[in-house]
Amino acid sequence: MRYLTAGESHGPQLTLIVEGLPSQLPLSKEKVDDQLRRRQKGYGRGRRMQIESDEAQILSGVRFGKTTGAPVALAIENKDWKKWTDIMSVYPDDEKATKRRVSRPRPGHADLNGAIKYNHRDMRDVLERSSARETAARTAAGAVGRQLLEYCGIRVAGHVVRIGSVSTRRLEGWSLEEIVERSEQSPVRCLDSDAEKKMIQHIDEAKAEGDSLGGVVEVIVENVPVGLGSHVHWDRKLDARLAQAIVSINAFKGVEIGIGFEAGERKGSQVHDPILWSEEKGYHRASNRLGGFEGGMTTGEPIVLRGVMKPIPTLYKPLQSVDIDTKEPFAASIERSDNCAVPAACVVAENVVAWEVARSLLETFPADTAEDLLQGVNRRREEARNF
Ligand SMILES: Cc1cc2nc3c(=O)[nH]c(=O)nc-3n(C[C@H](O)[C@H](O)[C@H](O)COP(=O)(O)O)c2cc1C
């Protein structure tokens, strides 16, 4: 299973093609739209999100609510395009077209490197594609993967554990339903109401200072069968693929699995998860400090991982840069921007994780139809139980 996205931030639309889905999978546009709506929300977002109202148009591969096995094409309109048609013109003879050239690279963005690499003297040709607008298409792909997971009884949730200097922890014992319910009510997707207040205040203060904030999100996947991924092939290790999926989100700089970097500080007895067996549960673990992975494969315990997002690079308090025409220094002009997008990025993280787990599921249990896939997954659950 694979996907491809196309589209510029201020172009007419984002386009997504998902290929390799089994047939007969119930695929709901509403469920894709739910994820798109969730991604648009969150305290700290800028004015662009008031312009957009993301919705997926399903153009192929689905009939009467079920996949046919053919590629699924989806489109998400950019409502802002209407104001950018002259600047984003595809055709050279467009009368209204105006280049409004970008010659000033923004620190923290792809502008300068992308311009040198692809030889663009107009950095709009870089920034339009490097924008995190593209994460709407990736969220839609994840929302498709998520429906495949749901079909197999696998569920995904996410929440924010840090914004700037304010951090919190998920308390032991929270069920996935509680995590979903609480994070959904919170403007910063935080489970703890005290931390939530502090995070909001922190975002307000940073904004007033013309600054921005990053943070950390946590994603949890439950009811995963044992053995997704592989200890045999380095490029099929699912923990590694999830790390790539997370760091590929714009502005994400690192990943922790389970207790993550703390594993480097603790003794082995405080890291590895003892194996238990009972009539009721079969094999299970006394703890889940390794976040559901051993040897690049799922253990059957929940997958738990965290991703760190750097602060938004476009600041109202300008950073220094150099004009590529004059080579003179300049202070970046003030632009419309999010000042904290961690809650929104949490939704992107959930969905890129959902996609990778769904992809690994289909690799482990190859199937032409959704029913065959579910049978394969259930057989593995049974085998693990009786092993
Ligand atoms: C959901 C989301 C929204 C973002 N919004 C902005 C924004 O409004 N302004 C900005 O400068 N960067 C924003 N970013 C971050 C940039 O896209 C990102 O830092 C940039 O593309 C450079 O990529 P890199 O940080 O991965 O190196 C956002 C990222 C995400 C995930």
Ligand SMILES: C=C(O[C@@H]1CC(C(=O)O)=C[C@@H](OP(=O)(O)O)[C@H]1O)C(=O)O
């Ligand atoms: C459009 C989205 O996020 C954008 C990501 C982004 C960036 O530089 O990454 C910059 C901003 O774009 P604009 O300059 O048009 O306001 C954000 O709004 C989105 O999340 O859908």
